[in-house]
Amino acid sequence: xxxxxxxxxxxxxxxxxxxxxxxxxxxxxxxxxxxxxxxxxxxxxxxxxxxxxxxxxxxxxxxxxxxxxxxxxxxxxxxxxxxxxxxxxxxxxxxxxxxxxxxxxxxxxxxxxxxxxxxxxxxxxxxxxxxxxxxxxxxxxxxxxxxxxxxxxxxxxxxxxxxxxxxxxxxxxxxxxxxxxxxxxxxxxxxxxxxxxxxxxxxxxxxxxxxxxxxxxxxxxxxxxxxxxxxxxxxxxxxxxxxxxxxxxxxxxxxxxxxxxxxxxxxxxxxxxxxxxxxxxxxxxxxxxxxxxxxxxxxxxx
DNA sequence: CGCTTTTGACCTGCGC
DNA sequence: GCGCAGGTCAAAAGCG
Numbered sequence: 001x002x003x004x005x006x007x008x009x010x011x012x013x014x015x016x017x018x019x020x021x022x023x024x025x026x027x028x029x030x031x032x033x034x035x036x037x038x039x040x041x042x043x044x045x046x047x048x049x050x051x052x053x054x055x056x057x058x059x060x061x062x063x064x065x066x067x068x069x070x071x072x073x074x075x076x077x078x079x080x081x082x083x084x085x086x087x088x089x090x091x092x093x094x095x096x097x098x099x100x101x102x103x104x105x106x107x108x109x110x111x112x113x114x115x116x117x118x119x120x121x122x123x124x125x126x127x128x129x130x131x132x133x134x135x136x137x138x139x140x141x142x143x144x145x146x147x148x149x150x151x152x153x154x155x156x157x158x159x160x161x162x163x164x165x166x167x168x169x170x171x172x173x174x175x176x177x178x179x180x181x182x183x184x185x186x187x188x189x190x191x192x193x194x195x196x197x198x199x200x201x202x203x204x205x206x207x208x209x210x211x212x213x214x215x216x217x218x219x220x221x222x223x224x225x226x227x228x229x230x231x232x233x234x235x236x237x238x239x240x241x242x243x244x245x246x247x248x249x250x251x252x253x254x255x256x257x258x259x260x261x262x263x264x265x266x267x268x269x270x271x272x273x274x275x276x277x278x279x280x281x282x283x284x285x286x287x288x289x290x291x292x293x294x295x296x297x298x299x300x301x302x
Numbered sequence: 303c304g305c306t307t308t309t310g311a312c313c314t315g316c317g318c
Numbered sequence: 319g320c321g322c323a324g325g326t327c328a329a330a331a332g333c334g
Contacts, residue, residue, distance in 0.1 A: 153307060155326060168325070182325095308331070317322085 133186075134193040143167040143183045145195050148205045151181060162187050174203040 134145050143156075143165070151169035158165045164185035171179040179199040186192040 154328095156308070157324065157326095160323065166324090304334100306331105306333080309329095311327085311329100313326075314324090315322105316324105318320090 130197045132195045132197065134195060136191055136193055143185070143193065145181075145183055145193055147195070149173055149179075149201065159184070164190070171201060173201070177202050 132145075132147070150172040152172040153167055153169050155168040156165050157168070162184055164187075166182055166184040169181040169183065171177040171181075179197065179201050181198070182196040184194050186194055
């Protein structure tokens with residue numbers, strides 16, 4: 001596949017050679033030693049296959065991420081927002097219009113006052129809007145999403161385009177936090193909850209343990225697809241939505257507890273560490289996580 | 303008893 | 319200006 005896959009092969013070869021060299025330098029091998037060698041070789045081969053499999057999955061996910069980033073960059077510049085029945089454009093596309101800097105979009109002097117007002121609103125509203133899909137049990141009728149934050153429900157409404165009620169939540173972790181969340185079941189798949197987050201939390205997550213608690217999670221940003229399947233379908237047309245199904249990783253059976261050779265373990269860790277650190281997206285995510293952790297520690301110490 | 307959830311009323315913005 | 323639909327408020331109900 002690429003450099004990583006080839007290096008994995010090298011890993012297994014190096015280990016085999018190391019063992020063989022031991023065999024040559026020592027006294028005539030006993031049958032136990034030969035058996036040990038066979039066992040180690042077999043295990044080494046097995047580990048190599050596991051590593052290759054893991055890396056294939058990693059590359060698939062990486063490729064999906066790169067495609068998503070590329071599409072987001074393109075659509076943020078070029079996307080013409082589809083006609084929506086309601087809402088002003090400033091609010092409707094606050095995220096992307098903030099990137100564009102909507103001032104130059106209109107040159108009408110008659111509307112200067114109106115536009116200035118809109119722009120002021122825009123800077124206040126300039127909130128990050130993200131959409132997260134949560135796979136739940138079909139029998140689960142609640143609109144509760146365990147995302148690690150505490151939410152206070154302040155309203156529920158049945159909307160026109162979806163028979164399922166939409167629940168409105170405000171962040172209850174901090175009084176100053178104005179993040180809102182809308183949760184509604186997907187029209188096409190009732191087992192999928194669509195959570196729309198508006199704004200960004202100005203406080204650390206109160207519970208990182210409960211996040212992703214037993215839920216299969218789909219992630220997308222800035223789009224308006226209603227289900228992962230619909231997102232993928234629409235994605236090919238107009239919408240910049242990419243879904244990531246993290247349940248796919250469950251197919252990889254790589255119990256690290258079974259890796260009992262320190263060299264292999266070390267090499268595995270080094271391989272994964274180097275490949276991950278070479279990925280700028282991972283580096284950014286790691287930096288964000290570390291920053292958040294430090295921030296949390298500082299607050300608990302006070 | 304206090305907190306959370308529910309739910310009908312009200313507000314606001316947009317299209318006609 | 320009116321009607322519609324989404325969003326918010328706040329009193330009532332529910333719950334531990």
